[in-house]
Structure formats: C-alpha cells, structure tokens
Amino acid sequence: MKKNKGIMYIVMSAFCFAVMNVFVKLSGDIPSMQKSFFRNLVALVFAYFIIRKSMEGFHFKKENLPFLLIRSACGTVGILCNFYAVDHLMLSDASMLSKLSPFFAIIFSLFFLKEKASLFQWLAIIIAFLGSLFIIKPSFANPSLIPSLIGVAGAMGAGAAYTTVRYLGTKGERGPLIVFFFSTFSCLAVAPFVLFNFHPMTGLQLTYLLLAGLAAAGGQFAITAAYTYAPAKELSVYDYSQILFSAIFGFLLFNQIPDQYSFIGYFIIFGISLIMFIRQNKNKQLA
Secondary structure: OHHHHHHHHHHHHHHHHHHHHHHHHHOOOOOHHHHHHHHHHHHHHHHHHHHHHHOOOOOOOHHHHHHHHHHHHHHHHHHHHHHHHHHHOOHHHHHHHHOOHHHHHHHHHHHHOOOOOOHHHHHHHHHHHHHHHHHHOOOOOOOOHHHHHHHHHHHHHHHHHHHHHHHHHHOOOOHHHHHHHHHHHHHHHHHHHHHHOOOOOOHHHHHHHHHHHHHHHHHHHHHHHHHHHOOHHHHHHHHOHHHHHHHHHHHHHHOOOOOHHHHHHHHHHHHHHHHHHHHHHHHHHHO
C-alpha cells in the first residue's frame, strides 16, 4: 500500500535528519553556508551514482524545470535557516520549529497543487503557529528570538520545497533526479560564499560534516520517496518522530532539557497535528 510505504519512509527520514542535526551541531563554529555545502555535496555524489547505476540518465521533463528550480531554491533556504537554528537553539526546539513545514506545505499546496484547505485545516495552521510562540518566546529580551524566527523561515522554505516534490512526483519526475538537481543547485548557490569566506576545519570537524551529509542523503532520499507515495497531509504526523529522536540525542549528548514553555509548544503543535491526522483518516473512511 502506497500510504504505508510513505509512512515507513517519513519515519526513516525523521531519524536521518535528527542524526544530521547532531553532527551539524557537533561540527562547531563553522558558517552555515559551509556546513550546507558539505551536507549537499555528499547527497549530490550519492544521487549521481544512483542515477548512473539506474542507466536512466540525467534528463528531466522541460515543463518541470520551473518547479525543480523552486524546489531547489526553497530547499536551500530551508537548510541554511535550519542549520543556523540548530547551532543557536536546543536540538528539540530547532527540530520542532522545522516541523511547522507540513503546515506551510498545506498553504503552498493551495498555490502549487490547487489543493484547497478546509476550514479545519486553516484553524489547525493558526493553532500550530500559536503553539510555536511558546517555543519562540517573542521578546527582545530573549537572545534566542532571532534564531527561532530563522528556524520558522527554514520551515517555510522546507514546506514549499516538499510541496513541489509532491508536484514533481505526480508529474513522473524521479526521486534521485530531484535530489541530484537540488543538491547541485544548492552547492553552486553557496560555493561563492564558501570560497571567499572559508573557515579552516579540523579533521574531526570535516568528519562530522561528512557524516552529516551522509545522514542528510539518507533523509533526503527517504523524504523524497515519502512525498511521492502520499500527500503531505497524510504523512505529517509521522514526521514528528524527529522531535523524539532529537530530544533523546539532545539530552544524551548535550545535556539539553527544554523549559516548560517549549513543552507546551510541543504539546500544542503535535496535538493539533494528531487531531488533524485522525480527522483526515476518519473522513477518508467515510468517503
């Protein structure tokens, strides 16, 4: 069943992206542009060899080019913002803010896929953003305000990117080709910044970034597969497993414990996602 395959891939991607964030944080004080370059370089190499092995070539449908570019540009913004948030926030906070992306995906689906959101979905989006305020804690006295807002911007970029992945999947575009195009675009986009503002790295830092890229490659292929099997609204709740993985890693590796306001935000965002998921499944059974 396609939906079950989508669920399996989305949980797999959640674990991979949690591991990626751990290695990104462990790599230390390196510009996000530089981290992004190495992260996507590994994914690019993997995608290249997968496409070569498949013997299907690197061609794509010309009519899909605008959406491949949109997916790549939005995905690059999403990665840069997420890496910045990971470096300046607790892993669980940064991960939860990134999980606003399914709500953005619902909004962008209206424009890209002409999938109209119901009144309940719009209410869910509003409640989710209210929940995010408990994590962001909007106050100029809060030193984490800017990183939190950048984290939300990253979720917006990811939401747009995943919506276009869904669109490209419905148009018959191959998953590895989507990953290859995105990784190439992202590497080329940040290359000038890396070239003129390169920060020397230790062998350990380079290893961490390459491992982050390896984990990201697994997550990227898994999530691309997930959204080609099923729409975002049917998979979103399973993507929240990344919060559990991130909270465990954050506690064990960085001794991070979220405050009570963050926990309230987690509860609200996950709760409304779960309610939305249950409601959608119920409506589908009645249809």
